[in-house]
Amino acid sequence: MTMKPLDLFGIDALLSDEERDIQATVRRLVDERLRPQLPEWFESGTLPKEIARELGGLGLFGMHLQGYGCAGTNAVSYGLACLELEAGDSGLRSFVSVQGSLSMFSIHRYGSEEQKQEWLPRLASGEALGCFGLTEPDFGSNPAGMRTRARRDGADWILDGTKMWITNGSLADVATVWAQTDDGVRGFVVPTNTPGFTANTVHGKLSMRASVTSELVLDGVRLPVSAMLPEARGLGAPLSCLNEARFGIVFGALGAARDSLETAIAYAGTREVFDRPLAGYQLTQEKLADMTLELGKGMLLAIQLGRMKDRGEISPDQISVGKLNNVREAIAIARECRTILGANGITLEYSPLRHANNLESVLTYEGTSEMHLLSIGRALTGHAAFR
Ligand SMILES: Cc1cc2nc3c(=O)[nH]c(=O)nc-3n(C[C@H](O)[C@H](O)[C@H](O)COP(=O)(O)OP(=O)(O)OC[C@H]3O[C@@H](n4cnc5c(N)ncnc54)[C@H](O)[C@@H]3O)c2cc1C
Numbered sequence: 001m002t003m004k005p006l007d008l009f010g011i012d013a014l015l016s017d018e019e020r021d022i023q024a025t026v027r028r029l030v031d032e033r034l035r036p037q038l039p040e041w042f043e044s045g046t047l048p049k050e051i052a053r054e055l056g057g058l059g060l061f062g063m064h065l066q067g068y069g070c071a072g073t074n075a076v077s078y079g080l081a082c083l084e085l086e087a088g089d090s091g092l093r094s095f096v097s098v099q100g101s102l103s104m105f106s107i108h109r110y111g112s113e114e115q116k117q118e119w120l121p122r123l124a125s126g127e128a129l130g131c132f133g134l135t136e137p138d139f140g141s142n143p144a145g146m147r148t149r150a151r152r153d154g155a156d157w158i159l160d161g162t163k164m165w166i167t168n169g170s171l172a173d174v175a176t177v178w179a180q181t182d183d184g185v186r187g188f189v190v191p192t193n194t195p196g197f198t199a200n201t202v203h204g205k206l207s208m209r210a211s212v213t214s215e216l217v218l219d220g221v222r223l224p225v226s227a228m229l230p231e232a233r234g235l236g237a238p239l240s241c242l243n244e245a246r247f248g249i250v251f252g253a254l255g256a257a258r259d260s261l262e263t264a265i266a267y268a269g270t271r272e273v274f275d276r277p278l279a280g281y282q283l284t285q286e287k288l289a290d291m292t293l294e295l296g297k298g299m300l301l302a303i304q305l306g307r308m309k310d311r312g313e314i315s316p317d318q319i320s321v322g323k324l325n326n327v328r329e330a331i332a333i334a335r336e337c338r339t340i341l342g343a344n345g346i347t348l349e350y351s352p353l354r355h356a357n358n359l360e361s362v363l364t365y366e367g368t369s370e371m372h373l374l375s376i377g378r379a380l381t382g383h384a385a386f387r
Helices: 005-009 017-044 051-057 075-088 090-110 113-125 236-270 282-310 316-340 342-346 352-364 369-381
Strands: 130-133 149-153 156-167 174-181 184-191 197-201 213-224
Touching: 005 236, 005 282, 017 051, 017 075, 017 090, 017 352, 051 090, 051 113, 075 090, 075 236, 075 282, 090 113, 090 130, 090 156, 090 174, 090 184, 090 236, 090 352, 130 156, 130 213, 156 174, 156 184, 174 213, 174 236, 184 213, 184 236, 236 282, 236 316, 236 352, 282 316, 316 342, 316 352, 316 369, 342 352
Parallel strands: 130 174, 149 174
Antiparallel strands: 149 156, 156 213, 174 184, 197 213
């Protein structure tokens, strides 16, 4: 009788019935409806927009937000959904994270009632897609330097600038765009059919291929005064949205790690080397045991952070701890699992290398590992070493 890696930590006992139900539902959706097509989407570098309706129908978009057609679950349930999506592919989890935690959260938290009524129900159902434009070609880790500018022209705003690496950019119906104004950084809700708005898909990616990544060009985009997010003042607003998405990654990355580990354990059980199963060798068992420890510790950390978030007690530095640790360990696990698969491990038939490649992006976006190290360093010492 064998055990699953997370059973060694008794993780299920830490979850409520509802949390376990949500997790099982998302796992079923991924395994039955999405997983069979993931290698093909990864190879062709696409993610079909049509899956949005199915994900929306299950309440996965903005699922931790209240009202406006959102499911209103707790943070742990949202995290578990992210984990199961990312057990399929980080591109799937990114699709849902950007829609719920960046696009919808920015409107839900900082928007006018009119903006919320106009966009949130459609975004929640998957009828519309959103994206979030903060990063620019020359400003990623330091978004304070952004060059995108919004200026007043009579009753209107005019936006000019370029955003880069924007997930779902070419698929989106609405973009939350951050720009410098005379009044500091402000956010704007930009319907993507506004004249002067163009989204160009980034090609040639070696990571996060089952996800659409785009450049957004804003060339004299004219918007009514009502397009500004009234409650978002300064860089703290977009950074708070990133915190929401980062929380999903704390759980999500572990999905990629768990799927890699389960794949490697199954493979090692059937692959014979030197006349007996690879799983029977001590070197293999050491790898599997070490990876299981990191996966389980990461899961305990994620659940602890989730419970803190549900109590309203979590700080950005604490989310940095989870994002840094769990993504770093997940990529190490995915790479180690690939070694167990030998040459078969470099094909799309098995998930670990696809996960490892995707996790390169996850290490970089929502704050690079270096930024999170610096945040934790600042929390510990009181000295900011960013510049
Ligand atoms: C697939 C993908 C999807 C993305 N989706 C979105 C999206 O939807 N919306 C969005 O706005 N952005 C998105 N991004 C952009 C992402 O957030 C940025 O790439 C990230 O913030 C890093 O910025 P950069 O790439 O410009 O790297 P840089 O900021 O140029 O950093 C380069 C390297 O320098 C290091 N570094 C920077 N500053 C310091 C320092 N002070 N000390 C030491 N090291 C430092 C970094 O850690 C990194 O290793 C996405 C990126 C990817 C890859």
